[in-house]
Amino acid sequence: MGYYSSCSSYYSWVHILILATFFVAPDVVQCRVRHYKFDVVTKNTSRLCSSKPIVTVNGKFPGPTVYAREDDTVLIRVVNKVKYNVSIHWHGIRQLRTGWSDGPAYITQCPIRPGHSFLYNFTLTGQRGTLWWHAHILWLRATVHGAIVILPKLGVPYPFPKPDHEAVLILAEWWKSDTEAIINEALKSGLAPNVSDAHTINGHPGPLANCSTGGFRLGVEPGKTYMLRLVNAALNEELFFRIAGHTLTVVEVDATYVKPFKTDTVLIAPGQTTNVIVSADQSAGRYMLTASTFMDSPIAVDNNTATATLHYSGTLSSTPTVLTATPPLNATPVANKFTNSLRALNSAKYPANVPLKVDHSLLFTVGLGINPCPSCKPANGSRVVASINNVTFVMPKIALLQAHVFNIPGVFTTDFPGNPPAPFNYTGPPPSNLATSSGTKLYRLAYNSTVQLVLQDTGIIAPENHPLHLHGFNFFAVGRGLGNYNPNVDPKNFNLVDPVERNTIGVPSGGWVAIRFRADNPGVWFMHCHLEVHTTWGLKMAFLVDNGSGPNESILPPPSDLPKC
Incomplete structure (x- = not known):
């Protein structure tokens, strides 16, 4: 084990x-x-x-x-x-x-x-x-x-009726070819990598893939309740999750409790987790589980649906499976309905401590670009890149945290721009210059300072949903909208009472999302798109949070077996 x-x-x-x-x-x-x-x-x-x-x-x-x-x-x-x-x-x-x-x-x-x-x-x-x-x-x-x-700690109950049983369901992607060879070839050519060959549920694609390896089966007993712990481990695609004939009650996302609500469809982006409770309250039989792609922009995706079965005890093997239709690939209304239903539990025991005072008000554009690449013959001498505030992140050869703690010069700078260096109509026609700058730039934060960060999608090449993951912190998603963020109008509609708390958030295609967090964790903390292709292309940056003044406000010394570069 x-x-x-x-x-x-x-x-x-x-x-x-x-x-x-x-x-x-x-x-x-x-x-x-x-x-x-x-x-x-x-x-x-x-x-x-x-x-x-x-x-x-x-x-x-x-x-x-x-x-x-x-x-x-x-x-x-x-x-x-x-x-x-x-x-x-x-x-x-x-x-x-x-x-x-x-x-x-x-x-x-x-x-x-x-x-x-x-x-x-x-x-x-x-x-x-x-x-x-x-x-x-x-x-x-x-x-x-x-x-x-x-x-939870022993003796501390869930803030909802305890389910009879629990299960982990990991949704993922599968390539028949070696993934390292796929991305290396893409980087060499300057073009996008091949999409995956199938999606999986706990490692199995199900019979809808062109392969007869079967699918994953979840056995249930009539009248019992089950908490399904869903994880989207896919590299590049948001997924819808459904169970034929059953209603799902959402109780948690990204290890934070939410106000429970019922739905027939869960949207889960790469990097996110969602806990749902399902009651085995249907007639004995077999019911299909599906994980299908959501993509509302003109981007090539793997549109194969992974399937599994919810199998009631005592059901004969000859019993036909109850099927369910998957949402359309571009089912934005389904996705928005789920996202807009998420609210923090905000109870006395689990309060939503949203920062009300903001020390740093940041606007980060996230999207693609095109840079020259003379060796990229298939892409006609150019390559697709990605950036935050037009900075394509360059990975260092020495770990950033090590360079920070030991004052190693020349590894990074702390001049990451807090706003786009050249503002434009982010969701309109792309600018004439699609090139990005490059660098290993960090944004510096004082210990315990508060941050409001607006993440704005851009329409360069194509608008696209970007699941952004912030290491080292949870944050509150206080606002969301389509088009260009308006700092004079949009904050008036922010939810500062019970916004959902997450560690990974989807920036809507052609829109923006606003998050708030407190920089109460000293160190160097990565923030990047959890679409692996975008991270590879440079859609990433890092925050440097200084030590505080108290005895428990400094990063601990490095371990003796810390790997060496």
Whole structure:
């Protein structure tokens, strides 16, 4: 299992076998420290009728689920046994003062070289819910990913009726070819990489893919309730999730509780997590689960739908599956209805502490561009790039956090622009000059300062939805709209009472979203598009948060086994 614990009463082998069915909520004892071992290894697979070897953790696809409780300390030793450099990001974990364990390669650490290991050490301070982990280098997260389940402290109930059982469902993409070869060829040509060959649910595409490998099956008992912990681990596509004949009650996103609401369709962007409760209240039978693409701009996508089945106990194998129609590819009204329904729980126990005073008011444009590339013959001497405020991020050769803490000169500058350097009609016709600048630029924040950040999509090449992920912080999504953000009008409609709290947010195609957060976590914190192709093209930047003055307001010293570049 690749797991060991300092708590002798953690899991019996019976518990492990039950958990393999995905439907019994783990009875994790109160424990100060959780220990895991992740061996990054190559494994052959026959998924989607392809026998290619893939990079995995402990030989599993998806990888093992990390279980812990709120305020536990988690120690995970990652051993690199493959030919690639590796790093693991614990997506959504606040990493308060422990930025060394955040994981993005060349941002908070140098990658783990082949044959080496690194011990990630962090505490789950004030967090509970569903998060996930994934490789944060190259395109390895296509197969190197898994869930993180943080249970409430013992004796602390969910703020909704406790479900009878729980399950983790990881939605992802699959390529028949090696993903590193795909992106390397794209970078060489200057063109976009090939889209994936299928989507998957817990590693299975289902019978709708052109391959007879079957699909994932979730067994349920009539009258029981189930909490499904959904993770979108796809590299490049937002997904709709549905279950035929069943209503879903949304109770949590990105490990923060929301006001429960009912829906038949969940929208989940790459990097996001969503917990839903479903009641097994239908007639005995088999019901289809679907994960299908949402894309409301003219961009090439994998339009294959992944399927699984919800299987009631006692149902005969000959019983036909109840089907469900998937939303249209460009079902913007369905997507907006879901997004607009999200509100923070904002209870006495779980308040929405939205910053009301703003120290930094920032406007970041996010989108594509075109730069010269004489060697890119297929793209006629140019290449597609991506940028924030027209800066295409250049990855350093030394980790930014290391350069900051040890005052290593020449690695980065702190002149990232707080506003677009050349304003234009962002959602109108593109400007005549589509080129971007390049640099390793950071934006500096004083400890405990407050930030309002408006993320504005641009129509250069095409308008597109960008799921932006901020490391090291949760933030509140206080506003959202189409067209160009108007600083004189739009803030009047901001929700400063119960906006949803997230770590990954979708910037709407041809529109904007406004977020607020408090810079209460010292270190260097990556912010990037979670469409992997856009991150590769340079749609990324980082915030540098200075140490504060108090004893618990400075980043901790680096670990002794921190990887070297």
